Amino acid sequence: xxxxxxxxxxxxxxxxxxxxxxxxxxxxxxxxxxxxxxxxxxxxxxxxxxxxxxxxxxxxxxxxxxxxxxxxxxxxxxxxxxxxxxxxxxxxxxxxxxxxxxxxxxxxxxxxxxxxx
Amino acid sequence: xxxxxxxxxxxxxxxxxxxxxxxxxxxxxxxxxxxxxxxxxxxxxxxxxxxxxxxxxxxxxxxxxxxxxxxxxxxxxxxxxxxxxxxxxxxxxxxxxxxxxxxxxxxxxxx
Numbered sequence: 001x002x003x004x005x006x007x008x009x010x011x012x013x014x015x016x017x018x019x020x021x022x023x024x025x026x027x028x029x030x031x032x033x034x035x036x037x038x039x040x041x042x043x044x045x046x047x048x049x050x051x052x053x054x055x056x057x058x059x060x061x062x063x064x065x066x067x068x069x070x071x072x073x074x075x076x077x078x079x080x081x082x083x084x085x086x087x088x089x090x091x092x093x094x095x096x097x098x099x100x101x102x103x104x105x106x107x108x109x110x111x112x113x114x115x116x117x
Numbered sequence: 118x119x120x121x122x123x124x125x126x127x128x129x130x131x132x133x134x135x136x137x138x139x140x141x142x143x144x145x146x147x148x149x150x151x152x153x154x155x156x157x158x159x160x161x162x163x164x165x166x167x168x169x170x171x172x173x174x175x176x177x178x179x180x181x182x183x184x185x186x187x188x189x190x191x192x193x194x195x196x197x198x199x200x201x202x203x204x205x206x207x208x209x210x211x212x213x214x215x216x217x218x219x220x221x222x223x224x225x226x227x228x
Contacts, residue, residue, distance in 0.1 A: 033215065033216065035218075040221070040223075041220055041221065042121075042123075042208050042218035042219050042220045042221045043162070043208070043218045044218075045215055045216065045217060045218075048215050056214070056215055091162070093162075093216075104150045104167075104212050104216075105152070105164055105167060106164075106216055107164075108154075108161050108162040108163070109161065110160075110161045111161065
């Protein structure tokens with residue numbers, strides 16, 4: 001396993017277009033998280049999944065944002081009708097099941113950088 | 118909601134010297150975990166050190182150690198014998214379910 005993979009690494013789009021990011025977590029991890037990070041700031045929590053269930057969503061996740069993890073493996077984060085304020089790094093992370101060694105430790109991907117023109 | 122505060126936007130240390138990064142958090146939970154993550158420029162976030170709240174002993178990982186004061190809700194990171202490769206953004210994080218991060222401290226290491 002090569003860690004958490006995110007695709008694409010960079011996306012430039014025009015305002016109003018839809019974009020989708022994909023995250024492939026570490027295979028034995030059942031928790032998957034999405035964060036947004038703007039320049040010089042800490043990651044802001046967006047949402048997380050335990051297996052295929054989306055357990056929590058931040059108020060930052062407006063109705064233009066949707067995340068899925070249909071089979072409890074990879075996840076997608078879609079942003080509809082992008083705005084310039086959506087420009088950020090979108091980070092994915094995964095963690096093992098609660099109660100086993102390493103639980104609560106997030107392993108991050110390299111991120112998907114979105115630029116909205 | 119739990120909050121994590123890092124009051125030092127930037128810190129600087131001389132190579133081989135020691136530096137301490139501060140972090141405070143707010144929670145009503147008694148069982149939680151605290152972390153320090155490092156994010157080098159244009160590179161991904163990696164775990165530096167982890168502390169379980171139920172453990173009184175401060176965590177240590179080689180040159181990195183923490184000072185965990187549960188009653189004060191304080192969790193500082195000490196980097197000993199600083200190296201040029203330690204230069205990065207350092208984020209303090211808290212979790213009792215989902216993980217929340219502070220705004221970060223940019224550490225510069227001077228040769």
